Amino acid sequence: MKNSKLICSILMLISFVTSYSQSGIEELLSSGVDDANKFANAYTKPGSDAVIYGLASGWYNTAKVKGLGGFEISIIGGVSQINDDKTSFVLNENDYNSLQFDSGSTVQQVATIFGQNSPDISMSISEGGQTLGSITLPQGLGSENIEYVPNIILQGSVGLPFSTEIKLRFLPEVDTKDVSTQFYGAGLQHEFSDWIPGFKLLPLAVSGFVGYTKFEGEYRFSEQSTLVSGSNQSIVTDVNSWHYALIASTKLPVINFYGSIGAVSGSAETRLKGEYEVNTGVSGVQGDTLVDPLFLDTSVSGFRTTVGAKLSLAFFKLNVDYSFQEFNSLIVGINFGI
Numbered sequence: 001m002k003n004s005k006l007i008c009s010i011l012m013l014i015s016f017v018t019s020y021s022q023s024g025i026e027e028l029l030s031s032g033v034d035d036a037n038k039f040a041n042a043y044t045k046p047g048s049d050a051v052i053y054g055l056a057s058g059w060y061n062t063a064k065v066k067g068l069g070g071f072e073i074s075i076i077g078g079v080s081q082i083n084d085d086k087t088s089f090v091l092n093e094n095d096y097n098s099l100q101f102d103s104g105s106t107v108q109q110v111a112t113i114f115g116q117n118s119p120d121i122s123m124s125i126s127e128g129g130q131t132l133g134s135i136t137l138p139q140g141l142g143s144e145n146i147e148y149v150p151n152i153i154l155q156g157s158v159g160l161p162f163s164t165e166i167k168l169r170f171l172p173e174v175d176t177k178d179v180s181t182q183f184y185g186a187g188l189q190h191e192f193s194d195w196i197p198g199f200k201l202l203p204l205a206v207s208g209f210v211g212y213t214k215f216e217g218e219y220r221f222s223e224q225s226t227l228v229s230g231s232n233q234s235i236v237t238d239v240n241s242w243h244y245a246l247i248a249s250t251k252l253p254v255i256n257f258y259g260s261i262g263a264v265s266g267s268a269e270t271r272l273k274g275e276y277e278v279n280t281g282v283s284g285v286q287g288d289t290l291v292d293p294l295f296l297d298t299s300v301s302g303f304r305t306t307v308g309a310k311l312s313l314a315f316f317k318l319n320v321d322y323s324f325q326e327f328n329s330l331i332v333g334i335n336f337g338i
Helices: 012-021 025-031 033-055
Strands: 071-081 088-092 099-101 107-111 122-127 130-136 148-160 164-175 179-191 204-220 228-250 255-278 289-291 294-313 316-324 329-337
Touching: 025 033, 025 122, 025 130, 025 255, 033 071, 033 088, 033 148, 033 204, 033 228, 033 255, 033 294, 148 329, 179 228, 228 294
Parallel strands: none
Antiparallel strands: 071 148, 071 329, 088 107, 099 122, 122 130, 148 164, 164 179, 179 204, 204 228, 228 255, 255 289, 255 294, 294 316, 316 329
């Protein structure tokens, strides 16, 4: 499974699933299920968090909602920045039952899914004072010189009665030999300023927004590790992301500016599914068939501030914005509609 590293797709979500699956993280099962789960959760957490924040991007480009029957089709693309503090974590071998650094250190910075171990970091698997084998810790996207997480979304918006607008977003379903993904979301925006006497005369709109996005993905292993064999092996990921915001924007004919303050919350669950036969490892796993052995979960809750600008030319509109959050993001949107 280590023979082919992540091929970075423009689709952030496919990249996210394949990066988990091709890291060789399943070989950690030879150190025991507890050690493998502890390491895998620390290694993957920044990736899960980045996806949750990334899914909250690009929902809106104005506080002014569309009139009844008005619509807009948008192609939204962007990148999320990976900060240096998300590329590594501190691994203390005293927190693990069977893993020891080959270098002799007891505490060391090691790569997360966004990082790189340069040089490679090896750890021995030991039990009862006896060394049973050695593994090389997984590399992350840093080994591919990837410093940003890409994102692309298709979205449609329709004006409803009572100064309200509904938004639906999706990516076409992907189902290949190795990868299956499904992505969809819905949001609701309501313009409060329409209900304030005299506010319609001002070149300013204020609205509230709530949106939910869900991603489901699976990567099916096509190669076998030398340390761990088995059958029906795959990585399954389920991500839920919520975004709440108060939006303000200008109401000018051609160029407008918008901004928002709000929050992002969500959760991500990733499972190593299938049957895993550990060929070399500690007692309790060696020679046994482990079924669905790893469960990785994380949740986030944080603030988000967005500033942006929008250019309107008849039915064509172009917007760009930048969001300040745990993973800062830059978004560009191409919009068509009335």
